[in-house]
Amino acid sequence: MTGKDARNSSSKHSPWKTRISLIIGVIAVIAICAIARFFAGTGAASAQSPAQNRTQQTVAANTQANRPTAPASVSRPARPRTPAAPTRTAKTTGRAAATSQLKVVAHVNNQQITREQLASACLKRYGDEVIDSIINKHIVWQACQQNGINITEADVDAEIARMSGKFGLTPDRWMQMLQDERDITPQEYRSEIIWLTLALKRLAADQIEVTDQEVKNAVEAEYGSKIKARIIAVETAQQAEQVRALAVAKPETFGALAKEHSVDPSSSVQGVIPPIRKHIGDSAYASFEQMAFSLQEGQISPIVPLGDKFVIIKCEKILQPNYLSNTVRQKAEVQIRHTLEEQKLRSSAAKTFSRLQENSKIVNVYNNAQLRQQMPGVAATINGQQVTVAALADECLKRYGKSVLDSEINRVMLLQALQRKQRSVTQADIDEELARAAEMYGYMKDGQPDVNAWVQAITEQDKVTVDAYIQDAVWPSVALKKLVDAQVVVAADDIQRGFESNYGPRVQVKAIVLNSQRTANQVWAEARRDASSYAFGELASKYSIEPISKENSGQVPPIRRHSGQPIIEDAAFQLGPGDVESLSDVLVVGDKYIILKYLGHTDPVVTEMDEEIRKELYKDLYEKKLRIAMGQEFDRLKQSASVHNFLANTSQMAKPQKSEALFRGNAAAAAPATRR
Numbered sequence: 001m002t003g004k005d006a007r008n009s010s011s012k013h014s015p016w017k018t019r020i021s022l023i024i025g026v027i028a029v030i031a032i033c034a035i036a037r038f039f040a041g042t043g044a045a046s047a048q049s050p051a052q053n054r055t056q057q058t059v060a061a062n063t064q065a066n067r068p069t070a071p072a073s074v075s076r077p078a079r080p081r082t083p084a085a086p087t088r089t090a091k092t093t094g095r096a097a098a099t100s101q102l103k104v105v106a107h108v109n110n111q112q113i114t115r116e117q118l119a120s121a122c123l124k125r126y127g128d129e130v131i132d133s134i135i136n137k138h139i140v141w142q143a144c145q146q147n148g149i150n151i152t153e154a155d156v157d158a159e160i161a162r163m164s165g166k167f168g169l170t171p172d173r174w175m176q177m178l179q180d181e182r183d184i185t186p187q188e189y190r191s192e193i194i195w196l197t198l199a200l201k202r203l204a205a206d207q208i209e210v211t212d213q214e215v216k217n218a219v220e221a222e223y224g225s226k227i228k229a230r231i232i233a234v235e236t237a238q239q240a241e242q243v244r245a246l247a248v249a250k251p252e253t254f255g256a257l258a259k260e261h262s263v264d265p266s267s268s269v270q271g272v273i274p275p276i277r278k279h280i281g282d283s284a285y286a287s288f289e290q291m292a293f294s295l296q297e298g299q300i301s302p303i304v305p306l307g308d309k310f311v312i313i314k315c316e317k318i319l320q321p322n323y324l325s326n327t328v329r330q331k332a333e334v335q336i337r338h339t340l341e342e343q344k345l346r347s348s349a350a351k352t353f354s355r356l357q358e359n360s361k362i363v364n365v366y367n368n369a370q371l372r373q374q375m376p377g378v379a380a381t382i383n384g385q386q387v388t389v390a391a392l393a394d395e396c397l398k399r400y401g402k403s404v405l406d407s408e409i410n411r412v413m414l415l416q417a418l419q420r421k422q423r424s425v426t427q428a429d430i431d432e433e434l435a436r437a438a439e440m441y442g443y444m445k446d447g448q449p450d451v452n453a454w455v456q457a458i459t460e461q462d463k464v465t466v467d468a469y470i471q472d473a474v475w476p477s478v479a480l481k482k483l484v485d486a487q488v489v490v491a492a493d494d495i496q497r498g499f500e501s502n503y504g505p506r507v508q509v510k511a512i513v514l515n516s517q518r519t520a521n522q523v524w525a526e527a528r529r530d531a532s533s534y535a536f537g538e539l540a541s542k543y544s545i546e547p548i549s550k551e552n553s554g555q556v557p558p559i560r561r562h563s564g565q566p567i568i569e570d571a572a573f574q575l576g577p578g579d580v581e582s583l584s585d586v587l588v589v590g591d592k593y594i595i596l597k598y599l600g601h602t603d604p605v606v607t608e609m610d611e612e613i614r615k616e617l618y619k620d621l622y623e624k625k626l627r628i629a630m631g632q633e634f635d636r637l638k639q640s641a642s643v644h645n646f647l648a649n650t651s652q653m654a655k656p657q658k659s660e661a662l663f664r665g666n667a668a669a670a671a672p673a674t675r676r
Contacts, residue, residue, distance in 0.1 A: 109641055126399070163194075224322075232261060244303060409643055413643075433477055506559060517588075536583075577598065
């Protein structure tokens, strides 16, 4: 349950650098990716019982006193040292407003999780990422202050309305969609995307002015005349002269010459390229464009240098410009002007942000262990202004508090269970689990698990810190093991069944899988009329709904003992040679109907179980039975816990549980999982 097998839920968060690049591109939707955890939420809310009156009163008091309220509207942070969002709004509710007021964020079996504890947990997981985003926001914010730029809430509202209108949605629907589909809260969208977009746009305003001539050129490029042409592009001027001479001598062979000599991708279609338009390239492209528009239909151009190639153009046809009425032209000019502004913004905003970074004096204290010791309580300094660790923790909590709280609730449940059994998780236990995971996933060096390579691989893959990986994946796995290891028993008959499953004979069959009993009976009758393997394969190809059997004329992997499919196993091992004996009855498995055709038995891989095989089987069976017991124990703990999550406004009261003795019996009696 470490690494890939130790997590069953995920919440994604993109690095801040990715967000900045998308903001510069004026892209409103950000894909958020990242750390996967083993523990998901705490379950659906349920009504509180009168028996928990004291807890009920506490819940009500917290909910009423800490109900999210609209913060005061400001256009920028009140203090440079506060890494809060540069814009706040009365429309912003949810986790930011709630977490800023709650002192107790959850109760787990009457044990409190305080806001301070949650902030510390969020800081530990996401501090490295969030400090970078805070630094970037402060750089832009300080530049706005220095230039007298004030981004108001009305500005943010107008931009959100414009963005949502592009997709035919209201602002509320638009932001709800971002939260539901991309996990971007309204506060994040307003402060981390829209505010920064507008701020960078204002800072780069003198670089994004669009002239009337640029609009005129763009209109002509879109609606003006075009040249339908073919080209030949070659590597050297000498080769270009030779090919052009051939083309001029026989213009009708231009396409064939392009296919034979051109190094441009258009050679595959005999040199045909998209129509050439005016004003679409840079200065290097201008000579090519001018040459194309100087040609008459059927005329072949002189050689035109273009980049590191030498190009010959043949004008196939001159396409006349589109007619535009005054009304249509005016609308086109407005749209084109806006498009040009957006294009200029993408480049100028990137340059502006890079310039601000280069000209800023930034000290990232939090990501430097030596600086943290020298400057306790300081997370970063930006042009002499400090960002405190407390402020960084608060921002981490605002962004990730809900997801981290789910993990902390589960952690408290596990700690409580460990305390009841007087067990604990030691560093040696953590090291052992890391070694197990490294060995399981094939990270070995000199015959020993290569823990360092495994940890590096899994943390890079999931983009998490080593501490976060150990805390969210390894520690819970070890804790659950401690709770159930005494309950897991591998009996002698488990090992025997494992041996028979892995090393014993198997039945080779063909199979037809159907989803209708009526069809199954018809197919079975046809199989009885012609008992040959070939005929059965034809029926499988025609009728089977299962891809492997359908595509392989009924051929499926051999059936083994104790594979977890008793109906199929029993039927397969009762089959034998002969027309009647080789065909099973219609087997009902769930909502499917299966017919088997006997082909033969495989020889046993090993006939006798030696000590090495016994040890290997024991290790494999113990590990798999342990995983089953761990899952059952975690489900039992969740169902038996009384949990009040004040951030999510959910409550779950403890449900009646079966006796622990019965649980142990179920875990021990679980069917032995066998190796593939």
